[in-house]
Amino acid sequence: MKQIALYGKGGIGKSTTAANLSAALAGEGLDILQIGCDPKHDSTRMLMHGTWIPTVLDLIRERGEEEITVDDVVYQGFRGVRCVEAGGPEPGIGCAGRGIIATFQLLERLNALKGDVIVYDVLGDVVCGGFAMPMREGYAQEIYLVTSGELMSIYAANNIAKAIARLSRRARSRCTLGGVICNAKNIRGERDLVAEFARRINSRLIAYIPRSHEVQVAELHRQTVVEYAPESDQAAVYLELGRAIYGNRETGIPTPLEMDEIETFALEFIQV
Ligand code: ADP
Ligand code: MG
Numbered sequence: 001m002k003q004i005a006l007y008g009k010g011g012i013g014k015s016t017t018a019a020n021l022s023a024a025l026a027g028e029g030l031d032i033l034q035i036g037c038d039p040k041h042d043s044t045r046m047l048m049h050g051t052w053i054p055t056v057l058d059l060i061r062e063r064g065e066e067e068i069t070v071d072d073v074v075y076q077g078f079r080g081v082r083c084v085e086a087g088g089p090e091p092g093i094g095c096a097g098r099g100i101i102a103t104f105q106l107l108e109r110l111n112a113l114k115g116d117v118i119v120y121d122v123l124g125d126v127v128c129g130g131f132a133m134p135m136r137e138g139y140a141q142e143i144y145l146v147t148s149g150e151l152m153s154i155y156a157a158n159n160i161a162k163a164i165a166r167l168s169r170r171a172r173s174r175c176t177l178g179g180v181i182c183n184a185k186n187i188r189g190e191r192d193l194v195a196e197f198a199r200r201i202n203s204r205l206i207a208y209i210p211r212s213h214e215v216q217v218a219e220l221h222r223q224t225v226v227e228y229a230p231e232s233d234q235a236a237v238y239l240e241l242g243r244a245i246y247g248n249r250e251t252g253i254p255t256p257l258e259m260d261e262i263e264t265f266a267l268e269f270i271q272v
Contacts, residue, residue: 004178004245005120005134007127008146009156013183015043016215017146017241018121022047023226024235024242026079030116033074034081035107037100037134039088043121047077050222055087056103065102070110078227082115097130104133113139117246124156127163135175136167142178142251144206147197149182149190149269154197154262161201161254168253176251179206181241186211189269196265202255206248207241210234 006014006021015036022034036043041055053075059068077083086103088096100122107113120134124145134140143164145157157180167173180198182205184190195205214235218228225234 001114001116001118002142002246003118003120003140004142004144005122005140006144006146006181007122007124007157007160009153010040010123010125012146012148012153012156013209014038014121014123014146016046016219017181017183017209017238018043018119019046020224020226020235020238021242021245022081022119023078023224024238025117025246026081027226027239028242028246030246032081032117032119033113033115034083034119034121035103036083036085037103037120037122037131038086039096039099040123041085041087044075044077044081044083044085046219046222046224047081047083048075049078053083053085055085055099056106057087057089057099060102060106065106068106068110070112073106073110074112078224084112095130097128097133100130100133104137104139124160127160132163132167135164136170136173138172138174141174141176142245142248143175144178144181144245146181146183147194148185149187149193150185151262151266154194154266155259157197158201158256158262161256165254165256177201177203177254178245178248178251179204181206182208184209184211187270193266193269196269197262200255200257200261200265202252204250206244207237209237209241
């Protein structure tokens with residue numbers, strides 16, 4: 001079983017990428033479990049054709065943990081991808097990271113953490129203990145950083161690289177950096193900038209995902225691009241991403257950068 005996690009700034013395209021990745025991998029005959037670890041709880045929505053599945057935290061609040069079965073939390077989506085949403089606290093109270101901890105404890109108890117690939121879709125603006133859980137406790141072996149060429153998303157990716165570097169020194173954690181995914185915002189010099197960022201943190205650009213109108217159209221039809229437009233160029237990009245990740249042998253420990261170093265080299269790419 002391969003366990004991977006996508007981390008990145010909010011709104012950067014993690015869930016879109018994760019859902020299309022899961023759909024692509026399921027198309028290769030693999031058994032996939034996708035776990036949304038963002039209080040936004042919309043990670044698996046396109047796989048579920050627009051349905052908001054109940055979140056683990058909501059169920060725990062309503063019924064208590066003992067009363068919950070696998071069928072209450074794991075839902076079959078497109079191509080049989082199994083979908084789970086951790087959920088979040090009620091706005092204004094509680095700890096968002098706790099949802100992830102509670103979800104993992106429950107899924108372990110229910111023996112539901114299985115399949116050929118588990119895809120964790122995790123928010124990366126804050127890497128508090130809860131959100132670091134997938135990498136900290138030995139769940140995700142490979143982390144993929146999703147970023148565009150915008151500085152704020154590169155900063156967020158760099159912060160996650162810091163967390164990976166720190167956690168890699170712990171015995172329990174097996175996590176490594178699998179690569180950087182550029183989800184394009186069509187910024188000048190973007191691909192080269194993100195590739196250079198990846199190189200400098202001792203990693204590589206594993207995929208460049210173009211900004212595509214197809215994503216919006218598929219979303220309005222409540223589907224992944226892989227389902228809605230399987231013959232499109234964008235679907236081919238997600239298939240390629242799936243193969244690159246599934247066969248990835250080049251993982252490593254990142255060397256995060258200082259903030260001013262990022263700004264200095266970003267200038268070279270953006271000014272051209
Ligand atoms: P995150 O999970 O990181 O918060 P989402 O996956 O929800 O981000 O994406 C945010 C928005 O960006 C979505 O509405 C989605 O349609 C759009 N989006 C993501 N990737 C692309 C892309 N490659 N091309 C066009 N739109 C995209
Ligand atoms: Mg998301």
